[in-house]
Amino acid sequence: MSAGLELRDLSVSYSGRPALRGVSLDIAPGRITALVGPSGCGKSSLLRSLNRLSDLLPGCSVSGSVRLEGAEILGAGVDVVALRRRVGLIFQKPNPFPLSIRRNLTFPLREHGLRDRAELDERVEQVLRDVGLWDEVADRLDSPARRLSGGQQQRLCLARALARRPEVLLLDEPCSALDPRSSAVVEELIASLRERYTVVIVTHNLAQARRIADDVAVFWVEGGAGTLIEQGTAQQVFEQPQHELTRSYVQGLSG
Numbered sequence: 001m002s003a004g005l006e007l008r009d010l011s012v013s014y015s016g017r018p019a020l021r022g023v024s025l026d027i028a029p030g031r032i033t034a035l036v037g038p039s040g041c042g043k044s045s046l047l048r049s050l051n052r053l054s055d056l057l058p059g060c061s062v063s064g065s066v067r068l069e070g071a072e073i074l075g076a077g078v079d080v081v082a083l084r085r086r087v088g089l090i091f092q093k094p095n096p097f098p099l100s101i102r103r104n105l106t107f108p109l110r111e112h113g114l115r116d117r118a119e120l121d122e123r124v125e126q127v128l129r130d131v132g133l134w135d136e137v138a139d140r141l142d143s144p145a146r147r148l149s150g151g152q153q154q155r156l157c158l159a160r161a162l163a164r165r166p167e168v169l170l171l172d173e174p175c176s177a178l179d180p181r182s183s184a185v186v187e188e189l190i191a192s193l194r195e196r197y198t199v200v201i202v203t204h205n206l207a208q209a210r211r212i213a214d215d216v217a218v219f220w221v222e223g224g225a226g227t228l229i230e231q232g233t234a235q236q237v238f239e240q241p242q243h244e245l246t247r248s249y250v251q252g253l254s255g
């Protein structure tokens with residue numbers, strides 16, 4: 001199941017200092033949207049406001065509107081725990097719990113009320129297969145997750161997110177801490193999530209955005225804060241960029 005997001009005039013500031021200003025963007029369900037732009041232009045800030053992780057950052061304030069399937073998710077009265085179940089976030093550095101591979105996954109599954117041992121085993125296998133890890137770890141499910149390679153840990157983190165049956169997956173530079181081979185495996189995995197999930201990926205890697213994104217949003221720092229300068233399908237943004245900055249950025253000339 002995937003869900004769309006509508007951002008309207010979204011702004012983020014830290015202790016009164018604007019970091020991201022006035023972003024309006026539609027994120028289509030079941031598609032992969034890449035957020036690109038030089039570092040410091042507010043991409044992570046945007047991502048964190050979409051599952052209200054921003055609530056946990058001291059001094060961070062978010063204004064504007066974000067609708068998930070038409071329902072406002074900013075503001076008081078939103079069930080933030082339920083929201084984070086629907087909208088999962090994956091970070092640059094894989095962060096498995098300091099537990100076994102199995103327990104990294106049974107943890108979120110138990111949250112869903114699963115208790116039956118056989119059913120848990122079955123779901124663990126299923127999510128590990130979904131991320132292509134099953135054959136690599138089936139014989140050591142009870143060993144520490146942190147002994148896995150970086151790429152395996154990142155796939156485990158994706159499996160952990162998928163176990164919660166999210167509708168939207170937010171990925172903040174999910175491949176940039178990985179070696180090229182693991183990065184390619186994770187990238188392929190992300191591409192395979194299209195249609196089943198709405199994927200929003202921040203990437204520094206324009207070649208990656210070109211390979212996997214359906215839609216692209218380009219951010220830039222203007223007047224001291226990040227802002228959205230161009231949005232469109234990947235083809236539009238890469239083949240016929242409208243903005244001068246986008247043109248030079250996609251040609252690798254600036255940013």
Ligand SMILES: Nc1ncnc2c1ncn2[C@@H]1O[C@H](COP(=O)(O)OP(=O)(O)O)[C@@H](O)[C@H]1O
Pocket residue numbers: 014019038039040041042043044045046057226
């Ligand atoms: N937790 C934070 N506290 C204070 N300032 C922050 C915090 N996170 C980000 N910023 C600032 O907000 C701006 C945008 O940062 P960020 O969203 O991380 O951009 P990007 O992900 O595009 O590199 C930067 O100026 C950064 O220093």
Ligand SMILES: [Mg+2]
Pocket residue numbers: 043044045172
């Ligand atoms: Mg960032």
